Amino acid sequence: MEIDLNQQSKKEQSGTAYNLGDFKILVVEDSPFIANLLGSCLMEMGVGSVIKAGNVRDAKDKILSNNAMTSGQNIDMIILDWLMPDGTGGDVLKWIRGHKNASIKFVPVVICSAYTSTELVYESRDLGANEVMVKPVSAEKITQRMLHIIDHPRPYVQAPDFVGPDRRRRTLPFDGEDRRKNKPEVISES
Amino acid sequence: MSKSDVKIIHRKNKLKAKAGGEGGKGGYIDPRAVARGQASIEQQEENYADEVQIILTKIDSAWDDLKNEQGDPKKEKQNLSTLHNYANNIKDIAKTFDYELMSYFGESLRDFCEKLNVANPVHQVIVKAHIDVMWAAFKTNIKGEGSREAEELKIILNKAIEKHSKA
DSSP: OOOOHHHHHHHHTTSEEOOOTTOEEEEEOSOHHHHHHHHHHHHHTTOSEEEEESSHHHHHHHHHHHHSSSSSOOOOEEEEESEETTEEHHHHHHHHHTOSSHHHHTOOEEEEESOOOHHHHHHHHHHTOSEEEESSOOHHHHHHHHHHHHHSOOOEEEETTEEEEOSOSSOOOOOSOOOOSSOOEEEEOO | OOGGGSEEEEOOOHHHHHTTOOTTOOEEOOHHHHHHHHHHHHHGGGGHHHHHHHHHHHHHHHHHHHHHTTTOHHHHHHHHHHHHHHHHHHHHHHHHTTOHHHHHHHHHHHHHHTTOOTTOHHHHHHHHHHHHHHHHHHHTTOOSSOSHHHHHHHHHHHHHHHHHHHO
16 A cells, blocks of 8 residues: 555644554554554554464553553553453443543543444444554554544543544534533643 | 542653653654564564474364263363364464464464364364364465465365255
């Protein structure tokens, strides 16, 4: 696959060149070959630290050991395969969004799957995924998902039956009557 | 539901700050770094054949285990899951390097595993047909789906599925 350097250089004129050197990304992938592929791609793109987990249990252990402590460098983003030997990416995502620790609960997650069904996209969204990336992986796809997470973070919704980024990607104008009985509490972290 | 049951939390954008971004302006990742990332993926194609051979051997083994350990529901579930995962791995790897035929067979086997009843002899024939055409595609190093050889292998598989599904 060729990267369109001309198109990319147009973007350079209007924005900041991001430095990913302080980023720590967890790749959860049961195929060591694909995990290495993703890892080397991320490192070449300038990501400072890439750690890998090969199954659901290993993923939870790595997340806990990195993000449960208040000190140290947390995992900043997770690229999460769907199909694994001891469960699914959905199991990990559900666990993340249900966690009490905010540095685990709100970590951005990109679901990375060879499944292309709309059901998987809806399921990932409803479990709180930030982005979905369909395999095969490419540097361009990874870049797009990372930039979307960095530049367009959505507020998190925390409700009894859902925790995750706001599922509405766009706010459409509405001039009708607001009939909600219980308005959500809006919290802005400073 | 009380008022506090639903919260909308606008979190501080720590990632942007960490990446050196500022304000509401968007940024970019150095296109040269993106190109290097893509090159590192493409470079791995030299290991494609070794990796696929390893996984096909594991598929053979997983299929033998699945047939031989029938009757133990726990083992059967685990063996089926193993076969399913390897088929999915083959699809992932083959698709990454545009081995469309192998990807097609991997996906077909993975999807078939989702309805596989190992006790059914018809299903056994269909799984075996998948494994045989995957090995054939590997040994003859067929990449795309358009060649005559590729078409023949797809016909062999589809005929096996059609014939035995009706039996």
